[in-house]
Amino acid sequence: MIEFARKHWRGEYSLPRSYWLHGAIFGVLIALGGAFLTAALKDAEATGSPYVLPLAITAIVYGLCWLVYFIWLTGGTWRSATQRGGFWARTAKVALVLGWFGVVSETVQEFSPKHPSMKRPPKEPDRVYPLVKNQEYDRVYDWEDREC
Numbered sequence: 001m002i003e004f005a006r007k008h009w010r011g012e013y014s015l016p017r018s019y020w021l022h023g024a025i026f027g028v029l030i031a032l033g034g035a036f037l038t039a040a041l042k043d044a045e046a047t048g049s050p051y052v053l054p055l056a057i058t059a060i061v062y063g064l065c066w067l068v069y070f071i072w073l074t075g076g077t078w079r080s081a082t083q084r085g086g087f088w089a090r091t092a093k094v095a096l097v098l099g100w101f102g103v104v105s106e107t108v109q110e111f112s113p114k115h116p117s118m119k120r121p122p123k124e125p126d127r128v129y130p131l132v133k134n135q136e137y138d139r140v141y142d143w144e145d146r147e148c
Contacts (some may be wrong), residue, residue: 005072005106008022008073008075008076009075010079011076011077011078011079011080011082011083012074012080013080014080014084014090015077015080015081015088015089018073018076018077018080018097019077019079019080019092022073022076022077023073023077026069026073027073028049030069031068032062033062034062034066037055037058037059037062038059040055041055041056041059064136068100070100070103074096074099074100076097077092077096078093081093085142114138123143
């Protein structure tokens with residue numbers, strides 16, 4: 001495992017393997033774990049579960065591990081692209097830079113203070129109409145009772 005990490009970090013794997021296998025496929029698997037963790041944390045908060053604090057700590061540790069993974073991925077893929085050269089190497093480097101813009105953007109959005117004006121207004125309850133017509137209902141909606 002350590003040798004695998006070292007080889008990737010040095011850029012010794014091919015660019016397609018570094019980008020697609022180590023980046024895309026491993027990234028999706030790691031992101032799925034984060035999605036499950038986020039769902040569990042939100043569910044625990046909503047139900048008042050005693051597991052909120054352990055889940056929150058786990059989420060922080062997960063975030064730090066994800067950051068280390070992304071740094072490792074970027075470094076190894078960048079070195080692999082530099083060794084390969086050409087169009088796909090430049091494309092991979094652009095994709096890595098755009099990926100970091102996305103990481104920074106998401107982090108800023110997540111941890112920036114939220115202004116009250118940015119919150120969505122509360123959803124209005126659906127109107128409930130009475131099933132039985134009464135005098136008030138007739139007056140408001142100008143219903144007329146006509147007998148046949």
